Amino acid sequence: MSALRDRLRGIVVVASALTTVTALAQHAPDRAAVASAHPLASEAGIEVLAAGGNAFDAAIAVSASLSVVEPFGSGIGGGALFLLQPAGDGQAVMVDAREKAPGAAHRDMYLDAAGEPIPRASRDGALAAGIPGLPAALAHLAERYGELPLERSLAPAIRQARDGFPAYAGLLRRIESRSRGMNAAARKAFMPGGALPVEGQLLRQQDLAATLQALADQGRSGFYGGRVAERLVAGVRAGGGIWSTEDLADYAVIERPAVTGQYRGAEIVSAAPPSSGGVALIDMLNMLDGFNVAGLDRVGRVHLLTEVMRRAYRDRAVYLGDTDFVDVPIARLTHPYYASGQSATIRLDRATPSDALPGVSLPPTGPGDQTSHFSVLDSRGNAVAATQSINFSFGSGFMPADTGVILNNEMDDFSIKPGVPNGYGLIGAEANAIAPHKRMLSSMTPTILKSARGIALLGTPGGSRIITMVFLASLAWIEGGDAAAMVAVPRFHHQYLPDVIEYERGALDAATLAGLERLGHSPREVGRGYGDMHVVTWDTETGAVDAASDPRGIGEVRYTTR
Numbered sequence: 001m002s003a004l005r006d007r008l009r010g011i012v013v014v015a016s017a018l019t020t021v022t023a024l025a026q027h028a029p030d031r032a033a034v035a036s037a038h039p040l041a042s043e044a045g046i047e048v049l050a051a052g053g054n055a056f057d058a059a060i061a062v063s064a065s066l067s068v069v070e071p072f073g074s075g076i077g078g079g080a081l082f083l084l085q086p087a088g089d090g091q092a093v094m095v096d097a098r099e100k101a102p103g104a105a106h107r108d109m110y111l112d113a114a115g116e117p118i119p120r121a122s123r124d125g126a127l128a129a130g131i132p133g134l135p136a137a138l139a140h141l142a143e144r145y146g147e148l149p150l151e152r153s154l155a156p157a158i159r160q161a162r163d164g165f166p167a168y169a170g171l172l173r174r175i176e177s178r179s180r181g182m183n184a185a186a187r188k189a190f191m192p193g194g195a196l197p198v199e200g201q202l203l204r205q206q207d208l209a210a211t212l213q214a215l216a217d218q219g220r221s222g223f224y225g226g227r228v229a230e231r232l233v234a235g236v237r238a239g240g241g242i243w244s245t246e247d248l249a250d251y252a253v254i255e256r257p258a259v260t261g262q263y264r265g266a267e268i269v270s271a272a273p274p275s276s277g278g279v280a281l282i283d284m285l286n287m288l289d290g291f292n293v294a295g296l297d298r299v300g301r302v303h304l305l306t307e308v309m310r311r312a313y314r315d316r317a318v319y320l321g322d323t324d325f326v327d328v329p330i331a332r333l334t335h336p337y338y339a340s341g342q343s344a345t346i347r348l349d350r351a352t353p354s355d356a357l358p359g360v361s362l363p364p365t366g367p368g369d370q371t372s373h374f375s376v377l378d379s380r381g382n383a384v385a386a387t388q389s390i391n392f393s394f395g396s397g398f399m400p401a402d403t404g405v406i407l408n409n410e411m412d413d414f415s416i417k418p419g420v421p422n423g424y425g426l427i428g429a430e431a432n433a434i435a436p437h438k439r440m441l442s443s444m445t446p447t448i449l450k451s452a453r454g455i456a457l458l459g460t461p462g463g464s465r466i467i468t469m470v471f472l473a474s475l476a477w478i479e480g481g482d483a484a485a486m487v488a489v490p491r492f493h494h495q496y497l498p499d500v501i502e503y504e505r506g507a508l509d510a511a512t513l514a515g516l517e518r519l520g521h522s523p524r525e526v527g528r529g530y531g532d533m534h535v536v537t538w539d540t541e542t543g544a545v546d547a548a549s550d551p552r553g554i555g556e557v558r559y560t561t562r
């Protein structure tokens with residue numbers, strides 16, 4: 001890389017930072033759209049829109065329905081990040097419903113007497129569960145943003161839990177593989193009569209229906225107080241956990257400003273800490289801004305994108321955590337000047353070994369593919385991009401008796417021992433150490449893109465790979481692709497450590513793989529496909545609304561004119 005090229009790149013970065021995003025000409029959406037991971041969840045959203053609800057009411061319906069029909073990925077025993085964009089020129093806001101560590105949690109709670117992590121202690125059972133945030137978010141959305149009572153927006157999910165929904169192959173596969181790690185109440189809920197349901201069999205969850213009904217009737221205190229809270233705490237404590245009734249009573253969602261950035265005429269609006277997603281996404285796009293991306297061949301493009309991923313994930317490991325507890329330099333990490341310094345270390349002719357970048361370095365463990373994302377746009381232009389999670393498949397596998405609520409294992413998203421990788425192979429530093437009442441770092445990246453083309457709402461599950469999937473899909477839209485192109489884009493991923501390019505089958509052809517190896521990369525295929533992205537777009541010039549669900553999953557888009 002020549003010195004002249006470096007100087008030119010610096011100029012490009014500055015010029016780009018000063019580019020203002022073209023003001024959106026608002027032509028009302030020609031229809032409303034919901035895209036989610038399950039057809040019944042999309043239909044729940046449409047039902048509520050048709051009943052006069054807005055996008056925020058519909059988001060409640062979709063979120064709660066996913067808790068019922070996709071219980072391995074997310075649920076009211078977990079947390080969520082909702083990115084809300086009210087119609088008009090209003091600022092997007094993030095409703096942070098991330099789980100919190102219980103008050104009795106402490107930094108070394110998953111270490112043995114020798115100071116070593118106890119295998120699976122942060123993954124299995126009641127001790128692995130953070131205090132859920134999703135029920136509080138649903139009540140908050142109804143109270144502050146919705147037009148319908150919470151009871152109405154929760155009605156489809158309550159019906160689906162009470163009357164049942166047809167068991168499907170992906171659910172059955174996950175029940176089968178997780179059932180040995182489930183407690184008795186969870187096994188009873190998902191294997192009624194002690195047997196794995198057959199495909200198409202109605203799976204009824206009466207206890208979950210009752211818990212959702214308590215939330216519908218009493219608002220947040222239907223979950224965080226009274227009988228449900230007593231059962232949750234009693235069950236967790238009997239299972240070796242440390243929740244208290246105060247932990248539940250004190251849980252509150254927090255509204256935070258979204259993080260924002262710009263890339264080639266597009267505004268990026270994304271998840272703020274406690275997610276690392278938005279910061280890393282904007283940092284990656286800022287780094288790219290100094291390069292002539294369009295002029296690269298396939299090897300050069302994958303190489304460059306890999307190098308920006310590597311650097312952003314290194315920063316994730318070092319700096320990111322809950323901003324209520326640690327000072328995260330968000331403004332610096334999302335500033336084009338900072339990215340310019342990072343990209344100055346990128347060579348187009350050679351991979352940078354991760355251990356050449358200053359930071360923490362230890363060996364990895366495997367990835368995960370749970371969590372759930374949905375996108376909603378109503379006919380007035382209110383928009384929601386939301387990602388919700390109980391972390392790994394069926395979370396902790398623990399369900400307090402008589403609640404129907406499968407609890408998350410989101411405590412594993414803390415750095416259990418700073419410098420030791422978590423279940424996704426992500427290495428955390430002090431910023432993400434466990435502390436009482438602290439929110440664990442997330443990769444969830446619900447995102448809204450805005451440009452002269454209009455708006456795109458996107459996000460996906462996929463653990464540590466979430467951020468790079470959103471990055472690749474954002475590039476696809478900014479470079480002219482539509483919703484279908486965004487969800488179909490072939491996926492590859494680098495997260496600093498392990499120092500490999502993970503790619504889904506078919507994403508990188510033989511010539512590209514050979515070229516990457518020549519540059520010093522280590523590509524590794526990681527299976528048939530990963531992620532489950534759901535996108536809604538709105539062309540604000542014409543009003544045309546489009547949407548797409550990931551071809552890798554079973555989700556479907558639904559539209560309505562309401």
Ligand code: GLY
Pocket residue numbers: 371389390391392410413441442443444463464
């Ligand atoms: N539980 C996955 C995440 O929040 O990143």
